[in-house]
Every structure is written in structure tokens, then in C-alpha cells.
Amino acid sequence: MTPPRTLIVGAGGLIGRHLLAAYRELDPETPGTARTSTGPGVFPLDLASLAPSPLRGEGRGGGERSHQGEGSTPHPDPPPQGGRERESAGSLLLPPPGRGEGRGGGRLRAEPSTPHPHPPPQGGRGLEWLDGIREAIIAAAVPRVDDCERDPVGSSRVNVAGTLELARRLSGRGIVPVFLSSDYVFAGTDPAGYADDSETNPTTEYGRQKAEVEAALAASGRPFTVLRLSKVFGLTRGDGTLLDEMAAKLTAGGIVSAATDQVFCPAWVGDVVRAAIAVQRAGLRGVVNLVPAEAWSRYDLAVELAKAVGARESQVRPISLDDLPGVRRPKCTKLIPTPAVPFAFTPVRECIRRLAQEYAGE
Numbered sequence: 001m002t003p004p005r006t007l008i009v010g011a012g013g014l015i016g017r018h019l020l021a022a023y024r025e026l027d028p029e030t031p032g033t034a035r036t037s038t039g040p041g042v043f044p045l046d047l048a049s050l051a052p053s054p055l056r057g058e059g060r061g062g063g064e065r066s067h068q069g070e071g072s073t074p075h076p077d078p079p080p081q082g083g084r085e086r087e088s089a090g091s092l093l094l095p096p097p098g099r100g101e102g103r104g105g106g107r108l109r110a111e112p113s114t115p116h117p118h119p120p121p122q123g124g125r126g127l128e129w130l131d132g133i134r135e136a137i138i139a140a141a142v143p144r145v146d147d148c149e150r151d152p153v154g155s156s157r158v159n160v161a162g163t164l165e166l167a168r169r170l171s172g173r174g175i176v177p178v179f180l181s182s183d184y185v186f187a188g189t190d191p192a193g194y195a196d197d198s199e200t201n202p203t204t205e206y207g208r209q210k211a212e213v214e215a216a217l218a219a220s221g222r223p224f225t226v227l228r229l230s231k232v233f234g235l236t237r238g239d240g241t242l243l244d245e246m247a248a249k250l251t252a253g254g255i256v257s258a259a260t261d262q263v264f265c266p267a268w269v270g271d272v273v274r275a276a277i278a279v280q281r282a283g284l285r286g287v288v289n290l291v292p293a294e295a296w297s298r299y300d301l302a303v304e305l306a307k308a309v310g311a312r313e314s315q316v317r318p319i320s321l322d323d324l325p326g327v328r329r330p331k332c333t334k335l336i337p338t339p340a341v342p343f344a345f346t347p348v349r350e351c352i353r354r355l356a357q358e359y360a361g362e
Contacts, residue, residue: 001281002026002027002281003023003026003135003277003280003281004134004135004280005027005030005132005133005134005135006023006027006030006133006134006135006136006137006178006280007030007031007032007033007130007133007135007136007137007175008020008023008030008031008032008033008136008137008139009032009033009045009136009137009138009139009140009166010033010034010138010139010140010141011032011033011034011042011139012034012035012036012042013139013140013141013143014232014234014239014241014269015139015180015229015232015269015272015273016032016034016139016140018269018270018272018273019137019139019273019276020032020042022273022274022277023277026277029041031043031129031130031133033045033140034140035140041129043129045140045166046162047140047141047157047158047159047162047163047166048154048157048158048162049162050161050162050165050166050169051157051158051161051162051165052161052165130173130175133173133175134174134175134176135175135176135177135178135225135280136170136175136176136177136178137178137180137227137276138163138166138167138177138178138179138180139180140158140163141158141159141163141180142154142155142158142159142206143206144206145184145204145205145206145327145329146326146327148204148205148206148209149204149205149206149326149327152205155205155206155209156205156209159206159209159210159213160209160212160213163179163213164213164216164217167179167213167216167217167220167224168220171220171222171223171224176222176223176224176225176285177217177224177225178224178225178226178227178276178280179213179214179217179224179225179226179227180227180229181210181211181213181214181226181227181228181229181287182206182207182210182228182229182230183228183229183230183264183265183291183330183333183334183335184202184204184206184207184210184329184330184333185200185201185202185207185210185211185214185228186198186200186201186202186207186330186333187201187202187203187330188203188329188330188331188332188333189330189331189332190332191263191332191334192334193295193332193334193335193336194289194333194334194335194336195289195336196228196286196287196288196289196336196338197287200214200215202330203328203330204327204328204329204330207330214226214287218286218287223285224285224286225279225280225284225285225286225288226286226287226288227276227279227288227290228287228288228289228290228291228335229267229272229290229291230264230265230266230267230291230333230335231264231265231266231267232266232267232268232269232272233266233267233268233269233351234268234269235268235270235351235354235355235358236358237355237358237359241269242266242301243266243301243305243351243352243355244355246258246301246302246305247305247309247355247356247359249315250302250305250306250309250311250315250316251309251310251311251359253311253315254315255315255316255317256302256306256315256316256317257317257319258297258298258299258301258302258303258316258317258318258319259297259298259299259318259319259320259321259323259324259331260297260298260299260300260318260319260320261297261320261321261322261331261332262297262298262299262321262329262331262332263295263296263297263331263332263333263334264295264296264298264332264333264334265291265292265293265294265295265296265333265334265335265337266292266294266296266301266348267290267291267292267345268345268346268351270346271292271343271345271346272290274343275290275341275343275345276290278341278342278343279341279343281342282340282341282342284338284340284341287338288338288340288341289335289336289337289338290337290338290341291335291337291345292337292345292346292347292348293337293345294345294347294348295332295334296348299316299318301348301352302316303316304348304349304352305352305355305356308352308353308355308356309356309359309360
């Protein structure tokens with residue numbers, strides 16, 4: 001069974017790139033959006049441009065930078081695109097005249113849903129790429145915790161206001177938003193972990209923004225899916241993600257400082273993509289904890305990786321999150337996987353073995 005035809009929002013970031021590639025294997029015409037257009041079938045969309053304009057002088061931080069997951073470099077407002085094929089995806093997603101607000105639903109949990117009706121005829125110039133789209137995965141965001149703390153207003157324009165406006169426009173066209181959230185919606189004080197219906201209690205600005213979107217989607221009365229993720233990593237040498245960053249230091253003889261009290265559920269990006277497809281095929285709605293059943297501390301991951309790449313265990317220095325300056329991150333964000341997800345994640349040790357092979361040149 002193929003998943004519903006899907007739009008990938010944020011196709012320039014780590015997860016978005018992998019999502020777009022995987023969905024195009026199933027449907028070569030899968031469209032995407034990125035802050036700047038990155039190829040055929042990828043349309044420009046800056047979530048900050050969808051947010052209501054702030055009042056003059058408003059702000060708690062560093063202004064209105066737009067630094068979504070496709071890249072964190074501040075940039076000016078996009079220039080006029082010119083031409084139908086480069087028209088902003090945000091303007092094309094305005095709901096058709098006369099479409100009313102949805103009702104019913106309330107706070108939903110992950111459970112099979114009835115198929116959503118086909119979207120209305122799109123009509124009009126420039127909308128052909130939306131034909132048949134039933135769901136949209138929203139992967140675009142300001143993903144760095146420190147960036148959100150430094151610029152809560154600017155990051156919120158992307159992560160909250162722009163995201164919710166996009167979800168509203170999608171819903172108005174009969175397209176179900178599938179929002180990528182985070183384990184940072186929790187304080188990280190419960191070693192037993194957090195279920196998909198646990199009450200959120202974030203301690204960071206990034207977590208508060210994700211929790212605000214989750215709550216707004218649940219209160220909207222419209223169909224939605226939230227996919228809560230933990231730490232996502234790649235398995236390509238040089239990709240700069242969690243395991244690769246450690247492996248690069250260890251194989252160069254360097255020291256990796258790793259917190260013994262930072263616990264999470266790491267997942268390979270390839271599995272995250274396939275698990276998202278499995279959720280869509282199953283028709284799950286509401287909040288879904290999309291993680292493996294394994295919880296690891298950052299220190300234990302580093303030690304296991306050191307063994308796999310032939311480094312010395314003494315190259316891994318145990319620390320506490322309390323030793324680090326800056327933002328206080330939650331310590332134990334273990335998520336309890338949603339049982340209804342029909343997918344088995346690759347064991348973390350197998351992922352480590354694969355990356356070690358990359359570094360061994362095999």
C-alpha cells in the first residue's frame with residue numbers, strides 16, 4: 001500500500017532531503033518546498049514570511065532572522081520570484097474562497113483515521129503541483145536550541161506562527177499537516193520516559209515552541225498528525241550528525257566529551273523516513289512518538305562508537321550536562337514508542353557498526 005500523495009515542506013534540511021528522496025522513489029512527482037528553491041519540483045517557501053507582521057519594536061531577542069532547517073544563515077526577505085514556476089508556495093497555498101474552518105476532533109491520540117476526502121479541484125494557474133496532495137510533512141524549522149534561546153521572537157515566527165499559518169492553509173485545501181516535533185517538549189525529569197499522551201512540560205524555548213504547535217493542532221478540530229522525534233543521525237562519513245561527529249574526533253585521536261546524564265532515543269534518518277511512511281500507510285492521527293525502543297546516554301553511545309572504530313575508551317570523557325555553559329537542556333527525554341506504529345527500527349549497535357565500516361573504508 002502506497003502512502004497518500006505527500007508534500008515535503010523543508011526539503012533542504014537533513015530529514016527533509018531524505019524524505020523527499022524516499023517519497024520520490026514511490027512517486028517521482030512528489031513536490032517539496034525549501035527556503036530557497038533547490039531543484040525541479042522544489043518550490044520556495046519561507047515560513048517566516050507566513051507569520052503575521054510583528055508590531056514595530058516588538059521582540060525579546062535578536063530581531064527577525066529567518067533560519068529554518070534548510071540553513072541557519074540570516075537572510076533578507078526573498079526577492080520577487082517572477083514567473084509562474086517560481087511563485088511562492090505560501091501564496092499558492094491560500095485556501096480557496098468559501099472554505100470554512102473545520103470542526104470537531106479535539107485532542108487526538110494516535111489511532112487509525114478514516115480516509116480524508118479528496119481536496120477540492122485546485123483550478124487556477126500555478127497550482128498543478130498541488131493536484132492530488134493529501135498530506136504535507138512539515139520538516140522546516142529553526143532546529144538549533146541555542147538559536148531559539150538567543151532569538152525567541154525570530155525563531156517563533158518560523159517555528160510557531162509561520163508553521164501554524166501553513167497548517168491552516170493546508171487544512172483549508174483538504175491537506176492534512178504532519179508536523180515533526182521533538183522530545184524537547186518534555187522537561188526530561190522522568191526516567192521512566194514519556195508516552196504520546198504525557199503532558200508536555202518544556203524547559204527550553206525550542207521545546208516550548210514545539211509544544212505550542214502540538215497544542216494548537218490538537219485544538220484546531222482538524223485532522224493532523226504529530227511525529228515526535230528524538231536525536232536523528234545519518235550514517236554517511238562527513239555528514240556532521242551525532243555519530244559521525246564523534247567518529248571523526250575519535251579516529252583523529254581526539255577527545256569526545258559526552259554527558260552521562262543526557263539520555264534519549266537516537267534513530268537513523270533512513271529509519272525515520274520509513275517509519276513516517278508506515279504511519280501514513282496506517283492512517284494514524286494525533287500524536288505519535290516515532291522513536292526506537294532503545295534509550296542511550298550520549299556517553300554510552302560514544303564509548304560504543306570508540307570500540308567500533310578502534311579508538312581508546314579513554315578518549316571518551318564523561319561529563320554532566322550541568323558542566324556545560326549556556327542553555328540547560330533536558331536530561332532524560334526518553335520517549336515511549338507509540339505501539340500502533342508498524343515499524344521496527346534498526347538497532348543502534350548495528351548503526352554504529354555500519355558507520356565504523358565507513359571509517360574503515362570497507
